[in-house]
Amino acid sequence: MSGADGLMSEVLVVGAGPVGLMAAGELARRGIAVRVVDRETTRDSLSKALVVHARTLEIMDLGGISDEFVKRGYPAPGLDVSLQRRGRPVSVNLRTLDTRFPYMLVLPQRQTEEILAERLSSYGVTVERGSEVVALEQHPDHVVAAVRAKDGREERIRARYLIGCDGAHSTVRRLLDLPFEGKQLDSLVLIGDVKADVDLVRSRITNLTSSRGFVSLLPFLGDHVRVFAVDFSRQNHTRNDALTLEELQETVNAIAPSKITLTEPSWLTRYVAPSRQVRRIRVDRFFLAGDATHAHSPAAGQGMNMGLQDAANLSWKLAMVLRSQAPTRLLDTYDLERHAVHTSVRHGTDQMFRAFTLTNPALQLARGILTRTVVTRAPVQRRLAGRLSGISINYRHAHLGERRRRAALQPGDRVPDADLWIAHRASIRLYELLRDPGYGLFVFATADRLAADRRHIAGLIAGVTQTYGPAVRPHLVVDEGVIDPTEMGAPVYVDVAGHFARKLGARHASVFLLRPDGYLAAHHTGLAPDQAVAALAPWCLQH
Known part of the structure; x- marks a missing residue:
């Protein structure tokens, strides 16, 4: 056995399925020193998961790799349900979703893993296969994992944090003594x-x-x-x-x-x-993600998607805490946000599975009548499409800071993508701007009031930059006009299609803090620098 006196990794990821590869790739993309171990010597050749939903594709878009997914799969615009041997099926249509990906992408899991493994390799990270975790230790500022190779040699790996992505039969979960209820x-x-x-x-x-x-x-x-x-x-x-x-x-x-x-x-x-779930997905410096924390029926193809979204939610938070750009309490939101989503999705897939497996003829008849009369209604279609795709997932229940009354978006809501324009580029989208590390701060101004508030906007941007440094990247969005960015201290974009104002509910002097995973962190109206600095305080550390 080798000792634990060597260099410490920042994060150790246990498990190299799609969730582990996603977590490690997102951490490496943000410059975090990560190691990945997996007890299996080869990748599973079976494609157990087949569907990549719209919200997961948006997460991939934020990471810059959605095009590769779309290129290898094919888009299914919805699903059909036939409730009797004759007659037209009832359809759930995804084409009306406000997303670049209004469909379910059918893509075998092995290809999802290939894309994520290729990205991880591009950052110089190699999966250490045939390496099984056999013991875990918790220390005040790090963890130690005893890892045994196939030949019996053991290594004690030190890391600041550990993520268990090792599946439904998770060793990490067992060693943490967390019941899979x-x-x-x-x-x-x-x-x-x-x-x-x-x-x-x-x-x-x-x-x-x-x-x-x-x-x-x-x-x-x-x-x-x-x-x-x-x-x-x-x-x-x-x-x-x-x-x-x-x-x-x-x-x-x-x-x-x-x-x-x-x-x-x-x-x-x-x-x-x-239909299983752990009661908590964080134990101090240990985290669980994917099937290690939740397992449910294959109805609606949610399992892998939930895991990939777990990885995206956790990775940016770990990166910002490790870079001293965010308070450690930010890590508490991983459990607060994702555990509730796991519970909701598990209950939803259980209900769907039971609806399909009714054996009572009277209940089967009632199912058919209810489906034909209710599911076909437009509001129900929108609700089903949002839940199926993951687009409707929000974290309002766990938001930091204040909520806004009568706002189009509340803190914790998903922010839709928006087309913008900037000089010397053909086009740019909001999600492309969120690919860089850190939060995105967006100040919205209307052309008719910009001249009067130009100095106040520049002062707000300067105040936020001086207080939070690279943790927050400021942008100015205007409804029309061409503005010199050097004068404002930030890039200036034009809301050329009106998406930003309409989808985010922006009006003059609206200030938005967007998370790296595309959710709204904070929103207020006003150009006072102190107000902006205070609104960002729950999410950022002063540099």
Whole structure:
């Protein structure tokens, strides 16, 4: 065993699945010294997760890698639900979402991992495979993880913080003695990756139900699909019993209204969906993310997306605390924000799964009537699309600072992307401006009042810069006109499409502090430097 006297890492990430790769990549992008260990010697070849939702793609956009995801996947504009063997399906449409990504991106998990691994490698970080954590120690200013290699050698790794991204059977969670509370759901699920000859719209995710059970078809690029099925007549098996193509074909034949021929299986398995969660996701300098902290049914494809969003939420906070740009209490918001989201999503996916697996004929009939009469309404469609995509997730329940009455956006709300214009560039978007480290401070001014307040705006920007330094990057947004940025002390953008004013509810002298993950940290109206400095105080340390 080697000692723990060498150089200390700033963050140790345990687990190199999509969540661990995301956390490590976001930390490395911000200049944090990170190590990644994983007990497996090779990456899992199975693509367990298939859907990347809109909010996750926005997070990737903030990291500059969304285009690579979109290039490798294909966009499903919604999902169809057939509640009887005949008749038109009920659709949930994502095209009306206010996002660059109004769809579900179908992309096998292995490709998600490839993109994230390539980015991590570009920062000079190599995953240390075949390395299993066997013990953890908590110290006042660091942690120590005992890591055992396949050949039996052990190393004691010191780090300022540790993130456990090691899956549903998390060693980190076990060593922290955190119970994984909950249960397994009742129904046995059949899963197959197969080639399908089917007369359905292949761009959508299709859900079919009958008195026998339900089938969900998620098409890949090409002729292959992922089949999820619950067959009420095949619940006498255990999850370890081998699934054959013939069994899956017979189940699909019994439930689907038209013929679907399955061939060329690459993966067949039985699965029991979990509904589990830990009570807290932070223990001092230890954090949990992804399946290590929450596990739920595959309904709506939320599992990996929740984990990737966990990683994005935590990484920027750790980076700013480690760089002494934010108070350590900022780390408390990780548990406050994400645990509530985990609970809400877990309950939502449980309800969806149970709705699809109703066995009582009367309840099945009621489900059909309710779906056809309620789900088709526009307000319900918007609500479902927001929840399915993750666009509606907010952190109002855990915000720092004051809330604003009657504001379009409240602290903790997601900030939509906005098109802006700056001289000598073809175009630029708000999310592109948030890619740089630190918070983004945006002051909005109207052209008719800019001349009178020009000095006050420059004074506010100078005051914030002098107080918080590189932790806060100031910008001025105007509704029209061309302004000399050197005079203002910050880049000047034009709200050329009116997105900034409309989506953020900006008016003259509005001041917004935007988090690196695209949520609103603070908002006030007024150009006094002291007011701005005070509004930012819960989020930043003076430099």
